[in-house]
Structures are given as structure tokens and as C-alpha cells.
Amino acid sequence: MAMPQLTNPILPGFNADPSILRVGEDYYIATSTFEWYPGVQIHHSKDLANWDLVTRPLSRKSQLDMRGNPDSCGVWAPCLTHDGEKFWLVYTDVKRKDGSFKDAHNYIVTADKIEGPWSDPYYINSSGFDPSLFHDDDGKKWFVNMLWDHRRRPKAFAGIRLQEWDAKTGKLVGKRETVFFGSELDLVEGPHLYKRNGYYYLLTAEGGTGYTHACTLARSKDIWGPYEMHPETHVLTAKDNIHAAIQRSGHGDIVDTPDGKTYLVHLMGRPTTQFRRCVLGRECGIQEAYWKDDWMYVKNGPVPSLHVEVAGTRDVEKxxxxxxxxxxxxxxxxxxxxxxxxxxxxxxxxxxxxxxxxxxxxxxxxxxxxxxxxxxxxxxxxxxxxxxxxxxxxxxxxxxxxxxxxxxxxxxxxxxxxxxxxxxxxxxxxxxxxxxxxxxxxxxxxxxxxxxxxxxxxxxxxxxxxxxxxxxxxxxxxxxxxxxxxxxxxxxxxxxxxxxxxxxxxxxxxxxxxxxxxxxxxxxxxxxxxxxxxxxxxxxx
Structure with a gap:
């Protein structure tokens, strides 16, 4: 029996850079808020179809003060995870983005419950943006972010940097190394690490945030690499199909359902007018995925689908x-x-x-x-x-x-x-x-x-x-x-x-x-x- 279809996006309007998480029967998505306060939107769902805003965790001065931040700075690309005991939220507060330099400060806050209270932040680093936190099965935690190199021309995206984070001291420890340089599409950012069947998988965003945006997947048996590129390189993108209903597709994250299905949530846009303007901003969409030969593929991909099967039925009247x-x-x-x-x-x-x-x-x-x-x-x-x-x-x-x-x-x-x-x-x-x-x-x-x-x-x-x-x-x-x-x-x-x-x-x-x-x-x-x-x-x- 076919499951109900929903129409993308699952979070309409400005809900960019999604990070998805399942804890038991509950799904959560964290999205960027940039200069809008309080920082980070976290939505909750039981069925992947119906979502309710449950909290904006960065709600006090000790966590976030964006006075003076230029437009489109502020909170970029949060990453929401759970280590079996508590929630972890990684975020960037960008103070400058135009020109050669990026003043991008990365932090971590935690909470026992999604509604909070959320802790004061740990300051991590300022070497790049879009960081994530990966909880390995041996108990180690790894901090992953893109590296910004102001010396590079014309593009300063210098790859994905990895370093262990010690939760006891609240500091980065050990060696730090660039483990992935991306594909020829360039502008590699938005990294998420996963582990499955003995492989470490690195999902990244590439191609900028416009009409050449993409999700790129690579894997390695060792967390330090080398990382092998996916056979199709980009598992999700509309860059080669200007007629697709969904454009600007990239910056994704992966979640598994209790019955073993895999879904990819992603940034997307719906252009209108002859100028291809996305008047509803960068929205959050979802795609069904599957695994073959220990590689993930988007169903009917890599071009994103407007209609996707999920277990739930959306409340359209709402x-x-x-x-x-x-x-x-x-x-x-x-x-x-x-x-x-x-x-x-x-x-x-x-x-x-x-x-x-x-x-x-x-x-x-x-x-x-x-x-x-x-x-x-x-x-x-x-x-x-x-x-x-x-x-x-x-x-x-x-x-x-x-x-x-x-x-x-x-x-x-x-x-x-x-x-x-x-x-x-x-x-x-x-x-x-x-x-x-x-x-x-x-x-x-x-x-x-x-x-x-x-x-x-x-x-x-x-x-x-x-x-x-x-x-x-x-x-x-x-x-x-x-x-x-x-x-x-x-x-x-x-x-x-x-x-x-x-x-x-x-x-x-x-x-x-x-x-x-x-x-x-x-x-x-x-x-x-x-x-x-x-x-x-x-x-x-």
C-alpha cells in the first residue's frame, strides 16, 4: 500500500540549512535564523509531514547578541544532535561575511530536554562556519567545520576540518586536519558526519546557495580519510535541470525512521517571476533515499522531487x-x-x-x-x-x-x-x-x-x-x-x-x-x- 504523498517544502518560508534528528519516535529539525532573534528554530514532528515550532533555544544575551551584525549574518547552519543523554546544538554567529574575511564564531549549547533550558555556550573556534558535532560509537566527539582561508583567490573555501572535542574540558584537543576538499563544484561547506556498516560518511553542501547548490557525499573506513567520492558525486541537486519545480537544492542532513527508511532533508527554493526570484526564501524540503552497495541515493534523484511519500498525512487546512x-x-x-x-x-x-x-x-x-x-x-x-x-x-x-x-x-x-x-x-x-x-x-x-x-x-x-x-x-x-x-x-x-x-x-x-x-x-x-x-x-x- 502506497504511503501518503506530501508536497515540498515541509517547512515553508524562510527555514534554511536544516539539521534533522530522531530521538525515539520524535523528529526534530533545527534551521538557521541569521539576524532574527531568538536564534535557531527547532520544529518537532511525529510523522515527517506535520511540524510544529517547539523552541528557539538561543534566547538570552549570554548565548547570542547580534547587535551590529550585518544583514544575512548572525546564526548560520545549526547542527542538532543527541548522544543518548542530552541534546547538543552547534551554531555559528557571523559578525562579518562580505569581503575577504569571515568573522564567524562557533559555539555549542546543550539541554536535557528539547524545550530547554539550554546552557550557556562553549566557545569552540572561529576558523570557519557551518560546524557540526559527531558522536562516535566509542564515546569520542568530533567537531567538523569548513575552513575559511582569506589568502585564497577567488574563493576562500579551503575544505572540511576535523578535530576531537573534549566534553569534559569544553575544548578542542589533539590534531586538527583537513579531511575533505570537495568536488570540482567547489565551495564545500555544511558538513555532517555519520557512521554506518563500518563506513564514515561525510555529507557536504557545495556550489554556493543559489542555482548550482548541491549535496555531495563521500565515505571512508577511517574518520581521517581518505574519503572516496560517491559514484554520482552529488546525491541531490537541481543545477542541471532549470525546469525542476524545486531549485537551489543542497545543504542536507540524513535521518532514519524506526522502520528502516532513510530520508534527506535539504535547503530548497521555489522560484517565481521571469527573474527566478524565490520570494519565500530558502525553505526546508525532504526526499526519500535508499542504500545500495553502501551508498545512499535519493529516490528519483539527484533532482529533488516536489511530491514525496512519508508516513504521515499533512494537515492542509492548518x-x-x-x-x-x-x-x-x-x-x-x-x-x-x-x-x-x-x-x-x-x-x-x-x-x-x-x-x-x-x-x-x-x-x-x-x-x-x-x-x-x-x-x-x-x-x-x-x-x-x-x-x-x-x-x-x-x-x-x-x-x-x-x-x-x-x-x-x-x-x-x-x-x-x-x-x-x-x-x-x-x-x-x-x-x-x-x-x-x-x-x-x-x-x-x-x-x-x-x-x-x-x-x-x-x-x-x-x-x-x-x-x-x-x-x-x-x-x-x-x-x-x-x-x-x-x-x-x-x-x-x-x-x-x-x-x-x-x-x-x-x-x-x-x-x-x-x-x-x-x-x-x-x-x-x-x-x-x-x-x-x-x-x-x-x-x-
């Missing part, structure tokens, strides 16, 4: 459900903010409202009051109601569709020099990748100096339209139709394949006078919408 968030008790787990481990300085839940304390401008790398959730559908509506009384043009708050400082759309309640309120659109559509506002600004709309304002937006594929309404009135359009497809990695303001996150939608407030003027939001609504153009949306099979 995926399409409207979400109306209220602010009575605590911030819903769908929301994150940027960089700071001191959220009390940027927001509070007060009297059933979300109060944002105006801080720096939108796109600041240090302290901006922005609370948002991922865009997880190609088409959706968003809505909020704000109470905000700006004194001048340096104070503004409202509804934003946001990727990073280089590309955003922002409908604000702001002020004029003489203290009158107005609605003002601040966008960077035309100016990307420079991050400047589109000038001249769209004509503002004067509104009464008192009273709440409803702000809304609709995204239908690549088209974004803003709306507003005063109290007691119906929503009306404001501004032109914008190109929402720029909210993507491909337009992230960095050099080619240098942006790594995804589109968010949420609430923001700025006070460039430094008086921390509050903006109060009543609720936030996110409503997915079906569109015929959404070829790869998740539907029932």
Missing part, C-alpha cells in the same frame, strides 16, 4: 488557516525581532496591545523596533490597527513587508514639521540594492491628529498593494502596486548569492528624535490566499 494574533499574554511564537537580546527595549505587551518603543530607523543593524512573522504563502493579506501620535517626520510607525535594510515596503503613520499626522509610504523598490528610499516619496495623505488607523496590505504573487482606513471607515487603496518579488535573496543587496533569509511581514516603529515614542497595535492578521499562479503551493493530494 497550512491555509487565517491567523489573527492578539497580544493579551505573550508574543506568539510565529513572531521574531531583529538582533537584540534585550526585547524589553523595543516592545512590550501592555493592556492587550503590542507596544513598540520607537528606536532606530527601519533597517538598522543595532536596535530597531520591528516585530514580524515569516511570509509562508505566495499570496496573502495582512492587517493591523495602530495608535500612534507622532510630533514630526522623524517619528513613524506602521506595517512593513520586509526582507532587509536593502529592500522593504513600509506604510507609516508619521508627522509633518508642524505636527500634523499623515500616512507616508517608505519603500526601497526602485533603489535596491542600495537601500535608499525611493525618491520622490509617494504623496502623503493627511489624517486626523487623533484616532487609530487600520493598515493593510495584499500580496498576490509579485504584486503588493497597501490599504488604510480611519475609524469607522472601509479600507481604501494607498500608493501604487509595488513589485513584491524584490523581497527575496536574489535582491538582498549583496553580491551574487550573498543574501540568505526570507520575506517577513509585521509591525515597526521608529523615533529618530530619541524620545522612544510608543506605537500601540491592537492585533495582527495574516490571511493566506489561493491563487492560480501559485504553482507550487501546498494542496491536498
Amino acid at each position: 497550512y491555509w488557516a487565517e491567523q489573527k494574533y492578539t497580544f493579551d499574554k505573550e508574543l506568539h511564537k510565529d513572531f521574531q525581532w531583529l538582533r537584540t537580546p534585550e526585547p524589553e527595549r523595543i516592545f512590550a505587551l501592555q493592556e492587550g496591545k503590542l507596544t513598540l518603543f520607537g528606536r532606530e530607523s527601519i533597517g538598522s543593524w543595532f536596535e530597531q523596533a520591528l516585530v514580524a512573522r515569516r511570509q509562508t504563502h505566495f499570496s496573502y493579506d495582512a492587517e493591523t490597527v495602530v495608535d500612534f501620535s507622532p510630533e514630526d517626520e522623524r517619528q513613524f510607525a506602521g506595517l512593513t513587508a520586509y526582507y532587509c535594510r536593502f529592500n522593504f515596503f513600509y506604510l507609516t503613520v508619521s508627522g509633518t514639521e508642524d505636527g500634523k499626522r499623515e500616512l507616508l509610504l517608505l519603500t526601497s523598490e526602485v533603489s535596491f540594492p542600495h537601500g535608499d528610499l525611493e525618491l520622490p516619496l509617494a504623496a502623503p495623505i493627511q489624517i486626523p491628529n487623533e484616532g487609530k488607523v487600520k493598515l493593510a496590505l495584499s500580496i498576490r504573487g509579485a504584486k503588493l498593494q497597501y490599504y488604510y482606513a480611519l475609524e469607522g471607515e472601509e479600507l481604501k487603496k494607498i500608493g501604487p502596486v509595488y513589485d513584491a518579488s524584490i523581497l527575496c535573496d536574489e535582491c538582498g543587496g549583496h553580491r551574487n548569492e550573498g543574501s540568505f533569509t526570507g520575506a517577513f511581514v509585521g509591525m515597526a516603529a521608529s523615533d529618530l528624535n530619541g524620545t522612544v515614542l510608543p506605537a500601540k497595535f491592537d492585533y495582527f492578521l495574516y490571511r493566506p490566499e489561493h491563487e492560480e499562479t501559485d504553482r507550487y503551493e501546498i494542496h491536498s493530494q
